[in-house]
Amino acid sequence: MTTESLKSLTKQRGVAKGQITRLQTFLNSQENFTLSVLEFRKLKLEEYYNNWCDLQSQIECLDDNVEYDKDREEIENVYYVCADLISNQIEKLSLNNGSSSSETFQTTSHNVSQTILPKINIKQFNGDFLEWHGFHDTFKSLVHDSNAISAIHKFHLLKSYLIGDASAVIESLNASEENYLVAWNLLQKRFNNPRKIIHSHLQALFELPEVTKDSAIALRSLAERAEMHINALKALNQPVDWHEMLIYIISAKLDKQSRIMWERSLEDNVMPTFSDFVSFLNKISRDSQPVPLFKNINNASKFNQLHQKRASFQQNKRDTHSYTFQSNLKCSICSQGHFIHNCDNFLKLTPQQRLEAAKNSQLCINCLKSSHKTSLCKSSSCKKCHGRHNTLLHFDKNTRQNDISSIQPNISNEPATSAFTTIQCNEILLSTARIIVLDKQNKEHECRVLLDGGSQSNFMTERLANTLNLQKQQIYLPASGLGQSQQIIRYSVKTTIKNKNNTFAEQQTFFVLPTITAKLPSRVVNRNSLDLPKNLRLADPEFHKPADIDMLLGEYIFFKLLCVGQIRLANDTTVLQKTRLGWLVSGKVNTNHSNSIHCHSALTLETQLEKFWKLEDCTATKHLSKEEIACETHFQNSLSRDDSGRYVVRLPFNANQNKLGNTYNSALKRFYSLEKRLTHNSNLRHEYCEFMNEYISLGHMSNITHSANKNSGYYLPHHAVVKETSTTTKVRVVFDGSLKSDTGLSLNDTLMVGPTIQDDVFSLIVRFRTHKYVLTADIEKMFRQINVHENDTNYQKILWRNSPDEPVQTFKLNTVTYGTASAPFLAVRCLKQLAVDESTKFPSASLVLANDCYVDDLLTGTSTLEDASSGREGKPVSIRICMFLTNQGWSKAERRIRMYVPCKGFRRWGKAQPQTGIA
Structure with missing residues (x-):
C-alpha cells in the first residue's frame, strides 16, 4: 500500500512541478503584460508552489531513505525568481501607469533570467x-x-x-x-583580516615545493607562484624590497644544476634583484622546454609531406600515428619529452652501455622503441655492419676481443675462480664513523659510514634505503670508479644526517647502490697495539672490527665535518683526526698477516659468475650487532629451568618497553571480527575452539581469574591460518604481535629480534646429502615447550570465549608465542642450550641437535646402521628429559631401522638415492 501511495504522490508532484516550470517559461517568453494578468499569475504561483511543498512533505514522510534537498533547492530557486520578477513588474506598472511596461519588463526579464544559478561563474571559496x-x-x-x-x-x-x-x-x-x-x-x-592574509602569503613563500630535477614546468611554476605572492604582499602595502632574502629563500628550492647555473650567471660584486632572479628562472625554463614535434594534426601532416614518395594510404597512416605518439612522448632513460636518440644521457654512454640500457628498459634494440619486440621490428638495421641492431648500439667486436685477450695473459696461470689476490701488506684503516640518519617518519636510525674525501657524491646502500623507507627519485647516471669501471645508478634519495650529540645536522642527497664496499676493516685489528689516548670520543668506537658500510660521505660533506685537531700515535703511521662526528682513526697498522685487497670491477664476467662465487664462498665469522649482543646477554642472564626441566625465558625488551601503550580496544574489535567469521563457518569454528581448548588443557594458556587491568600489559589479537596440506595441524591459531598500541608502538617494536644462530638451510641440506642412512623429524610444538617467566606473561594476554553467549574472558599465554618478534630466537637458542646442557650425558645426540636442526626440523644421518640405531636411542632421551616431549614425523631411509621407531609418527620408508636426490 505504501509503495502505491508513493507512486501516486510522486506523479502528482511531477504535475505540480510542471505547472511552476510552465509559468516560469511564460514569464520569460512574453514581452507585454497587464497588471491583472500579473496579479492572477502571482496567485497561481503561490498555489502551485504550496501544492508542490505539500506533496513533497508527504513523499518525505513515506520515503526517508532518499535525500530531497536538491529537489527543494531547485524549486525554491525557480519560485523566488518568478515571484521577484512578478513583484518588480507589478510595482513598475503601478508607478508608470503602464506607459512603458513592455519594454521595461522585457529588459528586466532578460536580466533576471540571466542571474539564475549557475549562469554567473565564480570560483567557490573554501576559506583560504x-x-x-x-x-x-x-x-x-x-x-x-x-x-x-x-x-x-x-x-x-x-x-x-x-x-x-x-x-x-x-x-x-x-x-x-x-x-x-x-x-x-x-x-x-x-x-x-590583513594580518592573516599577509601571514598566509609569507607561509606560502617559505613552503614553495622544491624542484627535484631540471624541469621546465616546475621551474616556471616556482617563478610564477613566488611572483604571485610577492605582488599580493605589495598590493597589501607591505615592503617587498628584501631582494637578497627572497633570492635566498627561492633559490634553496631549486635543483642542484639550476643553482649552479644561477651562480654562474652572476657577476662579481653585483647584487641581483628579485626581478633578475625571476627573469633567470623564466629563461632557463624556456631553454629546458622541449620543442614539440607537432602542435596539431595539421603540423603532423606538413611534417609527413616531406615523404611524398610513399603511397597515400601510408601517408595518412603516418599522420595519425605521429600525432598520437607526440601525446605520449617520453624518454625511457631520463623520462623527459624527447626520443631516446636525442637523449644526452643515453648518447654519453658507450655502445656496450647503451645496449645494456636498452635491454634493461625492454626496448627493441633495432629501433629503440618499446611498442614491439626486436623479432617483429620492420625498421632498417645497423648502417655500419647491417646487423640486427641500431647504429647507436654498434661497437667493434675486434676491439672487445682485444680487450679480453689483453687480460687473459695476466690470469692464465691463476685459478678461474679467483676473485681476489692475496699479498703481504699492512692493514690500512679507512675513516669510518657512526651517525644518525632519519627515515621517512623522521625516526632515528644508527648507521656506519665511510668518509671519502676523494668522492664527488654521497652514496647509500639499497638495504639502508629500504629500511628507511625513503622516497626514491628515478635517475639514470653512470658512475665511474677504479680503472674507469662504470656502474649505472638508477635511484637517489634525500634524507637528514646528524651526529650523536645533535650538534650537527644536514640534509643530503644520496645515490643508491646495491653495495658500497666490502666489510671494513678486512680483518680484526689489535686495538691495544695502537695505544689510543683515553677519554677521546671516537667517531666509530668499533673501528677495529669488520662491519658493513651503510653510507659513503663524499668530499662536500667530508670537509664540512673536519675540525682543527690532529694526533699522531706512537707508531707514527696512525692518525687521529678531530671531526664533528668525533675522532676518526685512520692510517697504517703494522702487521705480518696476509690481507685481501678487493678491487671492484664492473665486468660482464662478474655478473655471470656471481651465483657461482656465492656457492664457493666460505663465509667468515659473523659479527653481531650491538642489539644482537644485548639480546644474547639478556638470554644468558635470565634463562632458568623449572622443576620439570623445562626452560623458562624472559622476553628481551629493548629501550622502548616503557613507551608501549594500550591495545585492549583494538584487540577486542579484532576478536569480534574473528568471532563473526567463525559464526559463518561451523567447521572452522569447531577446529578453532578445539585448538584453543587444547592450549588451555596443556597449560599453555590460563584464565586470569582476578579482574584484569585493561590498561596494563599487551593484548595480542589472534586469527586462524588454514593449511590443508599439513599432516599434523590443519588449523593453527596465530597471534599478532605487530598490532600498534595507542602510542604507535607494537609489542614487536619493543622486543629485540636476536641473531641467527643456526646454519643456513643450504649448508644443512648439503651436509644431509653426504649421509648413507638419513633420518628426518620435526619437533612437536617447539615454541610451546618453552615457558615464559610469569612477570612477562602480562605482555601475552588474549581475549577468548567459546560461545558468543559467554562473556569475553582474558587469558595469558604461558609459553613462547609465535607471532612475536623474539619467539624464533628464544626457541632456537633454547635448542642450542639443550645441546650444551646435555652434552655430557648424550654427546652424539647433543652434537646432532646443535648442528643438524633448522628451527624445528631435524635433518641428520650416519654412514652405518649401528650409528643410526644408537643415535636414535640417544636423541629422544635427551630431548624428553628437558623440554621437547615428543618428536613427530620420523622418517627413515632404511627398513632395518623400523624396529627403533614407534608406530606413532612413522610416515614412509625409502632407500636413500644420493645420486638422484633426497629420498
Missing part, C-alpha cells in the same frame, strides 16, 4: 585566506553591487559559492532578504 581577495572582488562586482538581482537571490548565490570553512560561517542563517547583508558582513569580518 590566500583566495579571499579574489573571491571578494569578483562576487562584489558581479553580484553584490548589481541592482538587477534581489537580496534573496544574492543570498542564494552567495551560499552556493561557499564551501568548507567559509560555508560554516553563514550556515546557521535562514534564507531571507534581511539576512543577506548579515551573511556578507560575517564573511568580511571573518576573512578580511
